[in-house]
Amino acid sequence: MKHVEIFTDGACKGNPGPGGWGALLRMGNHEKELSGSDPDTTNNRMEMTAIVRALNALIESCQIDLYSDSKYVLDGMTKWIEGWQRRGWKTASKKPVRNEDLWHELIDAAKRHSITWHWVKGHNGHVENERVDQLASAEAERAQAQA
Numbered sequence: 001m002k003h004v005e006i007f008t009d010g011a012c013k014g015n016p017g018p019g020g021w022g023a024l025l026r027m028g029n030h031e032k033e034l035s036g037s038d039p040d041t042t043n044n045r046m047e048m049t050a051i052v053r054a055l056n057a058l059i060e061s062c063q064i065d066l067y068s069d070s071k072y073v074l075d076g077m078t079k080w081i082e083g084w085q086r087r088g089w090k091t092a093s094k095k096p097v098r099n100e101d102l103w104h105e106l107i108d109a110a111k112r113h114s115i116t117w118h119w120v121k122g123h124n125g126h127v128e129n130e131r132v133d134q135l136a137s138a139e140a141e142r143a144q145a146q147a
């Protein structure tokens with residue numbers, strides 16, 4: 001199974017507001033950058049979209065080390081998701097889970113891979129995190145300029 005490192009980030013100008021996402025995929029010496037935007041979104045949706053798009057860009061099942069500065073996404077995938085599913089997509093406080101549509105996309109994108117989730121502190125000099133932050137921020141600024 002091929003090993004891939006994925007670094008992702010999301011950005012939003014206002015929350016909600018125009019947003020962007022960025023991803024860096026690395027396999028050995030090969031790298032690919034992906035990015036995109038949404039004219040009206042939230043930071044969490046952009047964080048999730050970056051991961052979904054990165055995972056869906058892979059043609060075959062891979063062993064993945066995924067790095068994100070989003071505790072929301074990492075905790076969601078590693079701690080909360082089973083409870084949400086068991087409770088019919090309700091939180092522990094019986095409220096509907098926010099971004100349920102993207103959680104379903106993320107589950108589908110993740111299930112064919114073996115993923116180790118890593119949290120990195122954002123805006124702390126982590127080279128790849130800074131790189132994907134720049135991609136996401138540039139897309140958010142572009143979306144804001146088009147609004």
